Amino acid sequence: MTKISARFPVVDAQVSPTGRMEVLSRTEAARLSSQGHGGLRELFRNCALAVLNCGNPLDDGKELLARYPDFEIHIIQRSRGIKLDIRNAPASAFVDGTMIRGIQEHLFAVLRDVLYVSREAEGTAGAVPARFDFGTSEGITDAVFQILRNAGIMQPVIQPSVVVCWGGHSISGAEYDYTKRVGYELGLRGLDICTGCGPGAMKGPMKGAAIGHAKQRIGKARYLGFTEPGIIAAESPNPIVNDLVVFPDVEKRLEAFVRTGHGFVVFPGGVGTAEEILYVLGILLHPANVDHPLPLVFTGPKSAEEYFRRIDGFIAETLGDEARSRYRIIIDDPAAVAREMQGGVAKVRSFRKEYRDAYYFNWLLRIEHEFQQPFRPTHANMRRLRLSHNQPRHLLAADLRRAFSGVVAGNVKNDGIREIEQHGPFEIHGDAGIMGPMDALLSSFVAQGRMKLPGTAYNPCYTVVSGKPEVTRS
Numbered sequence: 001m002t003k004i005s006a007r008f009p010v011v012d013a014q015v016s017p018t019g020r021m022e023v024l025s026r027t028e029a030a031r032l033s034s035q036g037h038g039g040l041r042e043l044f045r046n047c048a049l050a051v052l053n054c055g056n057p058l059d060d061g062k063e064l065l066a067r068y069p070d071f072e073i074h075i076i077q078r079s080r081g082i083k084l085d086i087r088n089a090p091a092s093a094f095v096d097g098t099m100i101r102g103i104q105e106h107l108f109a110v111l112r113d114v115l116y117v118s119r120e121a122e123g124t125a126g127a128v129p130a131r132f133d134f135g136t137s138e139g140i141t142d143a144v145f146q147i148l149r150n151a152g153i154m155q156p157v158i159q160p161s162v163v164v165c166w167g168g169h170s171i172s173g174a175e176y177d178y179t180k181r182v183g184y185e186l187g188l189r190g191l192d193i194c195t196g197c198g199p200g201a202m203k204g205p206m207k208g209a210a211i212g213h214a215k216q217r218i219g220k221a222r223y224l225g226f227t228e229p230g231i232i233a234a235e236s237p238n239p240i241v242n243d244l245v246v247f248p249d250v251e252k253r254l255e256a257f258v259r260t261g262h263g264f265v266v267f268p269g270g271v272g273t274a275e276e277i278l279y280v281l282g283i284l285l286h287p288a289n290v291d292h293p294l295p296l297v298f299t300g301p302k303s304a305e306e307y308f309r310r311i312d313g314f315i316a317e318t319l320g321d322e323a324r325s326r327y328r329i330i331i332d333d334p335a336a337v338a339r340e341m342q343g344g345v346a347k348v349r350s351f352r353k354e355y356r357d358a359y360y361f362n363w364l365l366r367i368e369h370e371f372q373q374p375f376r377p378t379h380a381n382m383r384r385l386r387l388s389h390n391q392p393r394h395l396l397a398a399d400l401r402r403a404f405s406g407v408v409a410g411n412v413k414n415d416g417i418r419e420i421e422q423h424g425p426f427e428i429h430g431d432a433g434i435m436g437p438m439d440a441l442l443s444s445f446v447a448q449g450r451m452k453l454p455g456t457a458y459n460p461c462y463t464v465v466s467g468k469p470e471v472t473r474s
Contacts, residue, residue, distance in 0.1 A: 008067055008068065008090065008091075009090075009091035010068070010070075010071075010088040010089055010090060010091055011086075011088075011089050011090075011091050011093070011097065012086065012087050012089070013086050013089065013094065013097070013099060014076065014083050014084065014085050014086070015083065015084050015086065015099050015104055015107065016081070016082075016083055017081065017082060017083075017108050018101070018104050018105045018108055024075065024077070024082050024115075026077070028115055028119075029075045029077050029082075031115070031118065032044055032075055032111075032115070033074070033075060040114065040115075040118050043114055043229055044073070044110065044111065044114045045071070045072070045073055046065065046229065046233065046414075047110045047114065047229055047232055047246060048073050048086075048107055048110055048111075049064065049065070049068055049071050049073075049089075049090075049233070050064065050232040050233040050236050050237075051093075051103060051106045051107050051110055051232070051236060051237055052071075052086075052089045052090050052092075052093040052103065052107070053068075053090050053092070053093075053233070053236045054092065054093060054100075054103055054106075054236045054237060054238060054239060055092045055236070055238075056090060056092055056236070062414045062417045062418065064233045065233075065414065068088060068089075068090065070087070070088040071087065071088045071089060072085075072086070072087040072088065073085070073086050073087075073089075084107065084111075100239055101239075102239030102240070102241070102242075103239055105242075105244070106237050106239070106241065106244045109151070109243075109244040109245070109246065110244075110246055112150070112151065113147065113150075113151065113245060113246040113247075114246065116147065116150050117132075117147060117246075117247075117248050120132045120143070120146065121134070121143075121248070131146075132146070136369075137367065137368065137369045137372060140252065140255070140369075140372045141255065141259070141363075141367065141372075143252065144247070144252050144256050144259060145259070147245065147247060147252070147256070148245065148256060148259075148260065148361070151243065151244075151245045152243065153224065153243060153245065153260065153360075154360050154361065155360055156358070156359070156360055158359065158360065159349065159359060160262040160345050160348050160349045160352065160359050161190060161191050161192045161222075161262065161345065162191075162192050162193075162194050162222070162224065162260055162261050162262050162263075163186055163191045163192065163193060163194065163205075163261065163262065163263045163264070163265055163341050163345070164194045164195070164257050164258075164260075164261035164263070164264045164265070165179070165182075165183070165193055165194070165195045165201065165202065165205040165264075165265045165266075165267065166195070166196065166201070166257075166264065166265070166266045166267065166269065166273055166276045166277075167179065167200065167201025167202065167266060167267030167268055167269040167273055168200050168201050168267070168268060168269030168270050168272065168273055168450060169198045169199050169200040169201070169202065169234070169235050169269075169272075170200060170270065170449075170450065171200045171201055171267070171268055171269065171450075172303070174301050174303055175201070175267065175268050175300055175301060175303070175304055176200060176201070176204050177204075177301075178204075178267070178299075178300060178301040178304075178332075178334070179200075179201045179203075179204030179205050179208065179267050180204045180205070180207050180208035181208060182205060182208065182265060182267075182299065182334040182337050182338065183204060183205030183206060183207060183208025183209040183210075183212070184208035184209065184211055184212045184334070185208075185212065185334045185335050185337065185338035186205065186208075186209050186212065186265075186337075186338050186341060187208060187209030187210065187211065187212020187213045187215075187216070187218075187221070188212040188215065188216060188338070189212075189338050189339075189341075189342050190213075190216060190218060191209070191263075191338070191341060191342065191345065192209075192221055192222035192223070192224070193205050193206050193209045193222070193223050193224070194222075194223075194224035194225070194226065194257065194260060194261055195224070195225060195226075195241075196225065196226060196227060196231070196235055196253075197225025197226060197227050197235065197237040197238065197241045197244060198227075198231075198234075198235025198236060198237065198238065199235065199236070199238055200269075201267040201268065201269060201273075202225075202235065202238065203238040203240065204267075205265070205267075206223045206238070206240040206241070207240060209221065209223070210223070210240065222242065222243060223240050223241050223242045223243070224241070224243045224245070224260070225237050225238075225241035225243065225244045225245070226245050226247060226253050226256050226257060226260075227244070227245070227246055227247070227253065228246060228247045228248065228249055228250050228252070229246065229248070229249075230249070230250060230409070230413045230414075230415065230416075231250065231272075231408075231412070231413065233412075233413075233414065234412035234413065249374045250374075250375075250405060251371065251372050251373065251374050251375070252372075254276065254279045254371075255367060255371070255372060257276075257280075258279075258280060258283060258294070258362065258365060258367070259361050259362045259363075259365065260360075260361065260362075261294075261362075262294075262295075262344075262345045262348045262349075262359075263294070263295040263296075263297075263341045263344045263345050263348070264280060264294065264295065264296045264297070265297050265299060265337060265341065266296070266297065266298045266299070266327075267299065267300055267304075268300045268304040268307045268308075268450075269450065270445050270450035270451055271404050271407045271408055271411065271442065271445055271450075271451065272404070272408045274311065274314075274404050274441070274445075275401050275404035275405050275408060277298075277311065277315075278397050278400045278401040278404060279371065279397075279401050280294075280296065281315070281319060281323045281326060281327075281397055282371060282393075282395075282396075282397025282398050282400075282401060283366075283367055283371060283394070284296075284323075284326045285319065285322060285323055285326075285392075285393045285394040285397060286366050286367075286368065286394045288366035289365060289366050292351070292364065292365060293344065293347040293348050293351050294326075294344075294348065294365075295340060295341055295343075295344025295345065295347070295348070296326055296327040296328070297328050297329075297330055297337055297340050297341065298311065298312075298327055298328070298329045298330070299329070299330045299331065299333075299334075299337045300331065300332075301331075301332050302331060302332045304331070305331050306444075306448075307444075307448065307450075308329050308331070310440075310441055310444045311441070312324065312329060313437070314437045314438070314440075314441045317433070317434075317436075317437040318396065318400065318434055318437055318438075319393050319396065319397055319400075320393060322393065323393065323397070328340060352364075368394070368395075368398070370395055370398040371398050371401075375402045375405055375406075377402075377405060377406035377409040377410065377416055377419065377426065378419060379419070379423050379426060379427065381402075381406075382403070382406045382426040382427060382428060382462075383427055383429055385399045385402055385403055385428065385429070385430065386399050386430075387399055387400065387403065387428070387429065387430025387434045387435065387438075388430060388431045388434070389431060389433060389434065396434075400434075400438075403428050403438070406426050406428075406462070407426070407442070407461060407462050410425070410426055410461025410462060411451060411461055416461070417461075420461045425460060425461055425462050425463045426461060426462045426463070427462075427463050427465050428462055428463070428464050428465065429465045429466075430465075430466070431466070432466040435464050435465065435466045436466070438464055439464040442462070442464065446458055446460070
């Protein structure tokens with residue numbers, strides 16, 4: 001039933017499972033119905049609302065919750081399986097009162113992942129101990145693997161083909177069209193797409209690849225979408241994604257990208273895209289990964305050349321030429337991007353075959369604990385960041401990544417927005433030789449309208465300060 005009188009039209013509905021969540025145990029249903037269990041009920045509700053908000057132009061997690069305060073979702077336990085009873089859901093998720101199939105699949109993927117991660121991270125009190133060990137690097141990597149396996153992502157017999165596409169959810173029409181052109185060229189070459197699953201540069205490559213795959217009669221193409229609870233409201237999954245996975249935090253999501261992907265294409269974006277670039281470069285700069293092939297291309301239309309010039313300049317001034325040697329910049333040439341990926345993926349296959357590493361999960365890549373530990377963007381934690389050249393380049397990249405992650409949180413994540421509202425802008429301290437380029441880069445994002453959706457006024461959530469406060473790292 002659609003309620004037209006609401007400010008934002010909403011629908012009541014009951015939906016049955018798709019995928020692998022046909023039944024729940026009584027314990028699982030109770031965990032999702034209880035106010036306890038570490039907020040599991042609220043987590044599922046908020047992620048479900050984000051999925052149902054697909055297609056609506058909104059990149060503010062706090063605003064989404066305020067826009068649909070009466071949204072409810074409950075488990076109906078039946079002898080022949082479960083249903084979800086949904087009240088006051090965004091009407092855009094439905095066609096003539098029936099939920100769009102892709103959104104329905106995503107809804108039950110959220111249910112699957114929220115339950116699985118909660119159970120394996122917490123265990124069952126008095127019965128089953130926790131299986132995930134988030135205290136060690138190896139334990140975190142194993143958890144990422146198990147989350148992916150539980151979601152059915154692992155396909156051992158498939159040859160390397162996954163191209164991770166990163167870029168902004170808020171991009172111009174010309175940039176969006178370009179991402180579709182690149183996706184089309186990748187699809188013609190039989191390459192699959194993995195993105196952050198949202199709109200903009202995450203949706204465009206999938207749309208383009210779908211046409212390329214159709215022309216080549218590729219019937220089982222993969223469109224993987226990786227997200228996490230903090231960002232899903234700002235980047236609601238687009239329905240082209242046919243395998244959605246929700247990770248517990250951004251760090252495990254980022255590790256999943258580099259463990260699963262065989263090549264990376266970066267489109268224009270904003271501070272979140274810069275965070276992703278710094279993450280992958282930091283890993284590639286680790287001495288143990290120096291010979292590890294992982295093709296990385298920055299690309300966009302001619303109008304985006306200035307954006308990548310700024311990114312390249314920032315990397316040169318902070319991480320140096322070694323980092324710059326790990327990527328190529330290709331402007332306004334989708335076919336060249338696809339050929340670069342095709343050749344790079346072939347090298348990845350040869351390397352994995354030679355060293356007997358899996359095609360479906362990059363076990364050999366060394367990822368330090370610094371890159372895996374969840375970073376909670378608070379004012380104190382942002383001030384503690386070690387933004388100094390007096391440390392190995394890969395560790396500097398890790399802290400630069402955290403700084404940009406804090407800005408992302410302050411821009412679009414519910415918790416980050418509330419932190420800024422209560423205590424004012426984050427202060428980012430560091431060496432003048434780093435703070436100057438960072439300030440210039442962030443200012444260019446603001447000037448280019450890359451911090452918020454078009455037409456939305458941007459109020460900076462950060463202040464860049466040269467000089468490091470005297471604090472010790474906890």
